[in-house]
Amino acid sequence: MEEHRPFYELEQRIGYRFRDASYAQQALTHSSKSGSANNERLEFLGDRVLNLVIAHALFTQYPNENEGSLAKRHASLVQGRLLAAVGREVNLGDHIILSEGERHAGGAKNENIVADAMEAMLGAVFLDGGLESAQGLILRLWDAHILKPAESHQDSKTELQEWVQARALPLPEYEIVGRSGPDHAPIFAVEIRVRGFDPIVCEGASRRVAEKAAAEKMLQLVKEKK
Incomplete structure (x- = not known):
């Protein structure tokens, strides 16, 4: 049954169904979990995908804003604090795979760990479903933030x-x-x-x-x- 798929609950929350669940597995595996492929490389990839998609979305959404204004919006939309906030919105921390020590230390709620896992998840979706799938996911999760007034984005x-x-x-x-x-x-x-x-x-x-x-x-x- 569908509900027995690995990460089924998370897939429901983010609105994306993985063809290859191993991408999700790696995206959620923190570096503290020894003996497993961790999410650092996917985080690197997801960061680049996020930057491209957000830049394109802002370029399209705000045709009358200059480069400086767009750059400010972009910086605020890809910052770690917002990545962590988006991760919390989909309960990402509940699914991050941590060492016992890191979990007991509260790693599932650590802003940096959640933000990194969110970027890795974007990289995983890109590899699993291509740029169109990753773009759709980002625009769904970031939509309300992209439409906020510029002044609310200033860090x-x-x-x-x-x-x-x-x-x-x-x-x-x-x-x-x-x-x-x-x-x-x-x-x-x-x-x-x-x-x-x-x-x-x-x-x-x-x-x-x-x-x-x-x-x-x-x-x-x-x-x-x-």
């Missing part, structure tokens, strides 16, 4: 940078002040400094994630300033 680091530049202040400074966790799933602590405000430290599964989290908190702080 916190860019917004904070524009805030300080408008006030002739030095650019925000980011510094890694700590690193913890295992080598395959490190946690980075990043400190952000903006003149006139106390430093803020935030953590994330990558330097990029930690910097964005720190920028978001600093942005909230500077906006509260009278």
Whole structure:
């Protein structure tokens, strides 16, 4: 029966039925799972497929916007945070294959791990069904995000940078002040400094994630300033 297919529930959520389930298996296998082909190569491929499909969708959807505006939209739509959000929308974390240690450490909810698996899944669909299938999947899952107003796509680091530049202040400074966790799933602590405000430290599964989290908190702080 169909419901006994490997990853049947996930296929129902993403709206795609794999011809070769081994692609899905590999896309969902984290590098912590030793002895198995992991999803890193598929992640590499999925990243390129996502970039192409989103660029084409924006080019078509917004014919009157210039290159700079399209680039801002594109950057926000392919960032790790949105990939993780889309992954959560389809319960991807429930299906990621992790080592016991990584699972007990909460890896199924780790933003970086979910984002990477989402990219790998896009690569898997591309290999299994071709560009048309991958494009259809991306447009279904990203549709609401593509149609958001441009200002809602601006990431916190860019917004904070524009805030300080408008006030002739030095650019925000980011510094890694700590690193913890295992080598395959490190946690980075990043400190952000903006003149006139106390430093803020935030953590994330990558330097990029930690910097964005720190920028978001600093942005909230500077906006509260009278």
